[in-house]
Amino acid sequence: MAILEVQNLTYTYGSDAIFIKDAVSDVSFSIDEGEIVGIIGHTGSGKSTLVQHLNGLLKPTNGKIFIEDNNIWDNPKEIRKIRSKVGLVFQYPEYQLFEETVFSDIAFGPKNMGLQGEELEKRVIETCEIIGVKQEYLQKSPFDLSGGEKRRVAIAGVMAMRPKIIVFDEPTAGLDPKGRQDIMEIIYNYRKATNATVIIISHSMEDMAILADKLLVMNMGSLVMFDTTENVFKNGDKLREMGLNVPIVTRIFDVLKQKGLNVPDDVFTVERAVEVLKKLKDGERNA
């Protein structure tokens, strides 16, 4: 069942806009409950503008957005309620921390939703368990944490609202490999614990290959592909035309194919690559 449906979404910025946002033109798609969808596209393709429509931060110039079959702009005064259904984690979310303790920062979102007292406390603690923020951190100042920890706390602040759809805009930007892996893990854990629908903007095709069920490809404000990760990565040439690429493993297999080796075209992860090559090796031995 579709939890999110976008119909003919168009966003144009006025000439008097202070900051130019990338335009989006006539984008339509729908996402089923529990899916993990990756959004790829180079900088300026409109992906950040697109996701800011999903929780009503931007109002479409044209088109409609439905969350659980309700048009989110039916009642503009109630738009704030949408934000607890669709959580949005911005790039470098650690720059939004402001409270004195980690606890109260994570509690900010749920408190805005009306949670209080024990319920609020329970919510914060549960969230910390899901994403692995230690209990003893809760009374610390968020500003005393390391960069990676700050990011985790900031993400927890959105997760604590228990959104049914959670959107991440380049959640691993600027982190080292360990930090990147940690963030990918907490996204996975949140998904497992809540069965939320996850949308991730990312530049890492390798991460997308592991994580995403489907990929949505944006180019110059338009949606050019929306299909299973497998089907999108089979279109390497099309992606390259847009300044994107396929995972490195897939590129290796493209070369192998050119060399005349009989390899399938659905190899996107190292795991799968090893599996395929093992078969090939054993097959040759048997032949």
Next chain:
Amino acid sequence: MLRDITFGQYIETKSPIHKADPRVKMVLLILVVVLIFLAQSMYGLLLSLAFVSMVVLVTKIPLKTYLKNLKAVLPIILLTSIINMFYGDNDSGVLLEVWKLTITYGGLYRAVFMALRIVLLIIVSSSLTYTTTPNDLTDGIEHLLSPLKFIGLKSAVHTLALMMTIALRFIPTLVEEAEKIMNAQKARGADLESGSIIERIKALIPILIPLLISSVRRAYELAEAMECRCYNGGEGKTRMKQLKLTSVDFKIMAVTLIYGVAVVLINIIL
């Protein structure tokens, strides 16, 4: 509002006045302001009107744009005019008597005169910001203040100019950042649009604190970067851009001087 702060009021039309030296423009502006005050007679003021109209024409910026700037000061113009209206001498003949207030022809004349004077001052001042980029203005101020170097204020002049440069550079960055933080907090359900004044001010805390922290961080990183670029307080610093007077500057100076002489002459003769 934000937009004005962010990008200044500069409007590119490639007119001769755009090309003129910012120092010349600034000094001449001061001169013209003085002259407009000096023009005591209607003739002098009409001459000023002619001069300012010429400036507006030469800048190639539509009059409408100039008039926009007037809107903000309209109440001041009206107030000044109205007050002046009642200060005419009674000899000039009474135009209107309402209750205890008398409006004379002389008063009306003064009111129109004052209003016209303020309008001219604002238009001619706008012409400087419309035709000069904030960077050129900074450069001009630094150069004009450079005589202060000789009385031991050398580093003060450098520091002031550098502060202005950095402010110009970082205002857009910080405005953008404020917008991002605002969106991030809105995404966490923050309500910035409703409630009492106190509630609204309280709602700004989640925006102001991160903004303050990030500004401090930026300042710290910028200081390090500047140190790496051999900044040591402006000691022995030179400038790449040397302001040079060109023929445009001399032409503008000549025209302004002619106007100045005419105003003074009118004052003497009449």
Next chain:
Amino acid sequence: MDNIIEVRNAVYEYVDEDVVKRAVDNVSFSIERGSFTVILGHNGSGKSTLAKLLNGLLKPTDGDIFVDGINTKDEETEIEVKRKVGMVFQNPDNQLVASVVEEDVAFGPENLGLHPSVIRKRVDDALNSVGMYEYRESTPHRLSGGQKQRIAIAGIIAMEPSCLILDEPTAMLDPKGRKEIVSTLRKLNKEKGITVVLITHYMEEAEKADRVMVMNDGVIIDDNTPKEIFKKVEVLKSVGLSVPQTTELLYALKQNGFNISTDVLSVEETANAIAYCLEEE
């Protein structure tokens, strides 16, 4: 051998909540003039502190660092050291001083007190060498991250340093911006002979370096050619680094009984190695 930088038993300590911590722990090495060195390490490994030690932004608590024979501790030659060893940081936004590109690039040479005509020439040359000359009159605020970082590099190049140190210059950039920076650095190294020390956690950026140093807990745990370093997948993973997917695949194949060499780096080479290995069987 002609070394631009010599580090001898450098230690850097700082106090955090009353506890003395060592960010750099007795490190010694030298950087050859004209070389391209990559220092790898996770966040908190001490690599940023090391970078700041190399141009005298920080002074070693113990030990010495020499730039072109000058001790960075010498206060009188502090500016000279910074001119010789230029430094570019992670966030391009926080390094640019002026709101016009060419005026920003001129900031360094202006501080050096050069003649206006010399500054003009250096600014133009620097902007050309990073491919940003046509943007000289733009405002940095309107440029992409990669472009802004190139301007920051030009601002350093305009001081004509012998060595360029970059502390995670690509961490905040998208893949396109990252490529722009890496190719700019290669060009500066090859064509202008500028010594480059690139600090990063992106392994891919180390592929074409002359030398790779791996840092962990304030210590240099390995120092070798990229090919040799990348073979040590386990070691790298244990210090919070990852290897390029090419190496990861070869390593996985080897663990699965493939008789394959793991000292290749590019996609092309990896495919060749796999094809060769399969033929051999």
